[in-house]
Each structure stands twice: as C-alpha cells, then as structure tokens.
Amino acid sequence: MDKVKQIKYEPLEASPVKSFFVRMLTRDIELGEAILDLLDNCVDGILRTKKKNEGNKPYEGFRAEIEFNKDTFTISDNCGGIPWKLHDYAFRMGRATNHPPDVPGTVGVYGIGMKRAIFKIGRHCLISTRNGDHRYEVEITPKWLDDESDWKIPVANAKRPMDEEGTTIVVGELNPGITERFNEGAKSFQQSLDRMVSTHYSYIIDKGFEVKINGQPIKPRTTKLIFNDTQEKASIRPFIFKTKKDGVDVFLSVGFTRGIPTPNDIADEQEQKKYSSEDAGWTIICNDRVVLYCDRSEMTGWGEAGVPRYHTQFIAISGIVEFKSDDASKLPTTTTKRGVDASSPLYLQTKNKMREGMRFFTDYTNQWKGRAEEAQKHFKEGKPLSFNEIKTETQRLHLNPTTRSFPPGEQYKPDLPLPKRLEPTRRRISFIKHVADIKAVAEYFGDIDMEPSEAGEKCFDLFLREARK
Structure with missing residues (x-):
C-alpha cells in the first residue's frame, strides 16, 4: 500500500x-x-x-x-x-x-x-x-x-x-x-x-x-385617555392591567381619547381627515422608548380573536402598553428597537389582555351607535390624563387579581355609563346626502350654519305636517 x-x-x-x-x-x-x-x-x-x-x-x-x-x-x-x-x-x-x-x-x-x-x-x-x-x-x-x-x-x-x-x-x-x-x-x-x-x-x-x-x-405626541374621577359608579375610565413576569414590569391601559365619534365626525375623517385616525390605536413603550406608535393592525390585536378590524367608528379608542426591565434583552423589541417582536412569549401573553380591553370598548362603542351625540355629556365630565397620570390614579383604584387568565396579574375594568333604552314606539332615521344639497336645505330654512342632523329633522317635520293634513 x-x-x-x-x-x-x-x-x-x-x-x-x-x-x-x-x-x-x-x-x-x-x-x-x-x-x-x-x-x-x-x-x-x-x-x-x-x-x-x-x-x-x-x-x-x-x-x-x-x-x-x-x-x-x-x-x-x-x-x-x-x-x-x-x-x-x-x-x-x-x-x-x-x-x-x-x-x-x-x-x-x-x-x-x-x-x-x-x-x-x-x-x-x-x-x-x-x-x-x-x-x-x-x-x-x-x-x-x-x-x-x-x-x-x-x-x-x-x-x-x-x-x-x-x-x-x-x-x-x-x-x-x-x-x-x-x-x-x-x-x-x-x-x-x-x-x-x-x-x-x-x-x-x-x-x-x-x-x-x-x-x-420637538414637541411630544403623547396619548391621553379620558378619566372621570367622580365618585359615581358609572363613569368614563380606562381598562387597566398590570403584571410582572421574568423581571419585566408590564402596565397596560386602554380607553377613550375623546368622545365617541358622531356620523359627521366619521364622514369628516373619511373625506377630510379632520378627526384623524393617526392618533388612534396601540402604542408600545419599552424602557421609556416608543417602539410602536398608534398601531391599528393585527400586530396589536385588531381584527383577530373576536376583535373587529379597525374602522373609523373606533377612532376614539387608544391603548398604551409599557414594558420596563433592567435587562433590555428581555424586552419584546426587534433589533432596530423600532418594532415589536411578535414572536415574544411575553408580548403574545400581554396581547391577550390588549384584545380583552379592546373588545370591552368596541362593544361599548357599538352600544351607542347612532346615539353618539347623546353620549358626549359623559365624556365631557372626564378629563384627558397622560400615561403617567393614569399610573398615579391607578394607585387609588381597586384592582382585582386575574389568576384565571394568563399572564396572571391585576386589572381594573370600569363601569361605563350605558345608553337609556329607546321607547319601543320610536326609531332612528339616518341618511347621507351631498354637502351642497345639505347647504341648500339649510339656506331654505334660513340658517346656513345649521347642523346636517338638524336640517334632516326639519325636513322630516315639514313633510310630516304635510302628511297629516
């Protein structure tokens, strides 16, 4: 060999x-x-x-x-x-x-x-x-x-x-x-x-x-949620959840930034962007830095697990989640620190509570559908609080343990004022017309600044009187 x-x-x-x-x-x-x-x-x-x-x-x-x-x-x-x-x-x-x-x-x-x-x-x-x-x-x-x-x-x-x-x-x-x-x-x-x-x-x-x-x-663009500090049981306040897991403190708050939008507000957003969606949705904070701002996608739970997809009727709903840790590697962020790691077990668990809070307020918004003007008085009784102010107010609220959910923690679910039941003999009428036509009707009644809803009501009353002759 x-x-x-x-x-x-x-x-x-x-x-x-x-x-x-x-x-x-x-x-x-x-x-x-x-x-x-x-x-x-x-x-x-x-x-x-x-x-x-x-x-x-x-x-x-x-x-x-x-x-x-x-x-x-x-x-x-x-x-x-x-x-x-x-x-x-x-x-x-x-x-x-x-x-x-x-x-x-x-x-x-x-x-x-x-x-x-x-x-x-x-x-x-x-x-x-x-x-x-x-x-x-x-x-x-x-x-x-x-x-x-x-x-x-x-x-x-x-x-x-x-x-x-x-x-x-x-x-x-x-x-x-x-x-x-x-x-x-x-x-x-x-x-x-x-x-x-x-x-x-x-x-x-x-x-x-x-x-x-x-x-x-540079001026900050922060999210403020309406908080009514009245002693009355039913009032506009945010849903709150907090927990601590593996060295990370989590604080979540979701609620209303303003009153439930009227049909006119929704039309303005769709056509003129006056009631902007830019400030609606979820903001995620990691060690004081915002890694996701006003997101309205499935990333933050919209359109999944029983939560409706974002629509302008939910324009007043916003939420904030804060993650704080001495060890930055435990935070649910991407390598650029400008996005959320959607595969993070901690974020996925927290997302369950984000969806729960959203369902609470989207369901509530639907209860006032067609009666947004009537709901405004409840929102005017509260005042917008910053995230830090909400955390301070939370210290005097009674939070209930959530041992059956995951992750376990403490949460506060507010009692919100509900709309009164409409009389069975009454029904709501609503429709959409061109702005020029609405102005023409308003001029006919002698008030060019008349609200569209008032113009429609006057038209109905006018023809009702004719019908009853």
Missing part, C-alpha cells in the same frame, strides 16, 4: 471582512431609525450618570441637538459622555460576552447602534466625548474603513472644548443618497424625522428631555 503523504496545512483566515460588515450592518435600517439609535445612546448616557431627577420630570435639564446639511451631520448632547471604562463596548463592532453589566433602563443589547448609524450616514466621523476626568476623541476615517487588516481605531485627547459632560458626533463625506436627503430633500426629511422623534421619544420628552432638530424644539 502506498504511503499517504502528510501535508502541512496553514490555519484558515476567518477574520471578518470590514466592508462586508459595514454593508450588512446598514442595509436593513432606514436613515431615520439610525438617527434614533444615536438618540438612544444619549438617553442611555443619562441613565449611566445616575443623575435623573425625581418626580414626573426625570430627564429635565438633559438635551440633544441634531443638525444636518448637504456636507455634514452632527448630534451633540449633555448626557454624561462615554466613560473610558466602556470604550471597548462603545467602539467595538458588536458586544463581547464579557461586556460590563448593563445600567438599569438602558436599551442597548447588540453593541452596534452607534457604529451602524455612523456608517449609514457617512465615511468620516469624529466622536468627541467628556466623562469625568476623561476628554477624548475617536476618529473613523475613509482610510480606516478601506483597510481590511486594521481594526484598531486611534484615540487622542479631545481638541474640542466641552463645558459639560456629553458627546458630540460629526459625520462628513456623506454616503450617496444621504447628501440628497440632507440637501434637496431636507424639508421633507426633516418633517419625517420630526414626527419620528415626536412619537418615538414622546414619553421621554414629556418627562423633560429636550430635543432640537436644526434649531427647532
């Missing part, structure tokens, strides 16, 4: 290809979402400082400013800076298993947010940061990006003066497509980014955090 020749093999090269790494990191994230990742880092910095205020405004005094033009993108903050002890985690491509323990309330899990955002925007970046006695800067250059063998990033003492602890990131040599977004499309992109920040950071801004985009302060 021939002797087998022994060949000496060299170890295989399995190090990552930098250009591939950068392309794959940025491929599936939108520009706006990448910028929100940078804002997440600002908020995480606040939590690391442990200087959050007590009370309803824990983020007051902290700010982030975003500026962009056709040449550069800049984000600066006073949120504590990047501690030198975290430099390996902050600047490394990914999160090592021996990373420092997470600060409670932060949302970083994978260690890619800041780098992915920078690579999405441009090829040259200077990061200047101040934390404690450390003031340093890190520069990522096109030469470094193109060098497949060099994974070391140079660090130097910061040249930029910094009066407060915080971080400034300046990105230049913008990528193809980004320059256009920041130049010819700047107005449209800023409007889109303004809305993203005003919704995804609505609860953080409402708690005192300040965000400016090209000098313009």
Whole structure:
C-alpha cells in the first residue's frame, strides 16, 4: 500500500471582512431609525450618570441637538459622555460576552447602534466625548474603513472644548443618497424625522428631555385617555392591567381619547381627515422608548380573536402598553428597537389582555351607535390624563387579581355609563346626502350654519305636517 503523504496545512483566515460588515450592518435600517439609535445612546448616557431627577420630570435639564446639511451631520448632547471604562463596548463592532453589566433602563443589547448609524450616514466621523476626568476623541476615517487588516481605531485627547459632560458626533463625506436627503430633500426629511422623534421619544420628552432638530424644539405626541374621577359608579375610565413576569414590569391601559365619534365626525375623517385616525390605536413603550406608535393592525390585536378590524367608528379608542426591565434583552423589541417582536412569549401573553380591553370598548362603542351625540355629556365630565397620570390614579383604584387568565396579574375594568333604552314606539332615521344639497336645505330654512342632523329633522317635520293634513 502506498504511503499517504502528510501535508502541512496553514490555519484558515476567518477574520471578518470590514466592508462586508459595514454593508450588512446598514442595509436593513432606514436613515431615520439610525438617527434614533444615536438618540438612544444619549438617553442611555443619562441613565449611566445616575443623575435623573425625581418626580414626573426625570430627564429635565438633559438635551440633544441634531443638525444636518448637504456636507455634514452632527448630534451633540449633555448626557454624561462615554466613560473610558466602556470604550471597548462603545467602539467595538458588536458586544463581547464579557461586556460590563448593563445600567438599569438602558436599551442597548447588540453593541452596534452607534457604529451602524455612523456608517449609514457617512465615511468620516469624529466622536468627541467628556466623562469625568476623561476628554477624548475617536476618529473613523475613509482610510480606516478601506483597510481590511486594521481594526484598531486611534484615540487622542479631545481638541474640542466641552463645558459639560456629553458627546458630540460629526459625520462628513456623506454616503450617496444621504447628501440628497440632507440637501434637496431636507424639508421633507426633516418633517419625517420630526414626527419620528415626536412619537418615538414622546414619553421621554414629556418627562423633560429636550430635543432640537436644526434649531427647532420637538414637541411630544403623547396619548391621553379620558378619566372621570367622580365618585359615581358609572363613569368614563380606562381598562387597566398590570403584571410582572421574568423581571419585566408590564402596565397596560386602554380607553377613550375623546368622545365617541358622531356620523359627521366619521364622514369628516373619511373625506377630510379632520378627526384623524393617526392618533388612534396601540402604542408600545419599552424602557421609556416608543417602539410602536398608534398601531391599528393585527400586530396589536385588531381584527383577530373576536376583535373587529379597525374602522373609523373606533377612532376614539387608544391603548398604551409599557414594558420596563433592567435587562433590555428581555424586552419584546426587534433589533432596530423600532418594532415589536411578535414572536415574544411575553408580548403574545400581554396581547391577550390588549384584545380583552379592546373588545370591552368596541362593544361599548357599538352600544351607542347612532346615539353618539347623546353620549358626549359623559365624556365631557372626564378629563384627558397622560400615561403617567393614569399610573398615579391607578394607585387609588381597586384592582382585582386575574389568576384565571394568563399572564396572571391585576386589572381594573370600569363601569361605563350605558345608553337609556329607546321607547319601543320610536326609531332612528339616518341618511347621507351631498354637502351642497345639505347647504341648500339649510339656506331654505334660513340658517346656513345649521347642523346636517338638524336640517334632516326639519325636513322630516315639514313633510310630516304635510302628511297629516
């Protein structure tokens, strides 16, 4: 038998290809979402400082400013800076298993947010940061990006003066497509980014955090639910459920943001968007960040398990679910932190309660169908409360244990005022006519500001008198 020749093999090269790494990191994230990742880092910095205020405004005094033009993108903050002890985690491509323990309330899990955002925007970046006695800067250059063998990033003492602890990131040599977004499309992109920040950071801004985009302060778009604090048993209040599972606190509230819409309100929404659906549906919050805003799809339980599909008649129904955990990996979010992980067991279990709350209010809305004007008085007796105000009010409500449902927890189901039964000899008449025809009838009766329902009633009364002659 021939002797087998022994060949000496060299170890295989399995190090990552930098250009591939950068392309794959940025491929599936939108520009706006990448910028929100940078804002997440600002908020995480606040939590690391442990200087959050007590009370309803824990983020007051902290700010982030975003500026962009056709040449550069800049984000600066006073949120504590990047501690030198975290430099390996902050600047490394990914999160090592021996990373420092997470600060409670932060949302970083994978260690890619800041780098992915920078690579999405441009090829040259200077990061200047101040934390404690450390003031340093890190520069990522096109030469470094193109060098497949060099994974070391140079660090130097910061040249930029910094009066407060915080971080400034300046990105230049913008990528193809980004320059256009920041130049010819700047107005449209800023409007889109303004809305993203005003919704995804609505609860953080409402708690005192300040965000400016090209000098313009962002106002939060928060959901407020009507709460009547009367002593009467039947009143307009939200459905509430809370529980704690595997280190995650869950608080759910669903109810009315305004009165049940009248037929005219529904027609206005369908034709003129005056009674907007944009603020209806479910908002999901994870560690103060909104990951889903006013959703009206099956993702949040609409159109499944006995819940009707969303329709403008349910335009006044909104809900909020908050998940809080010291361990961000347990939160039901996607890797972009701008969506819900629909396969999360915790979210699927919580969704059961979301559907239960929705059925409660959609059924109630149907009970008032055709009599919305009559229902308005009950809504005017209550006042819209913010999510934090509802959580405060919950402390004085009697919540019942829900041991038979899953997940077990505590819930409050309000007694809502019901419509009086109509007399058996009376029936409702309703119909739709063109606006011009309605105005013509109103002018005939001498009142051009007459409501359509009043015009229809006067027509009926007029012909009724004729019929009875």
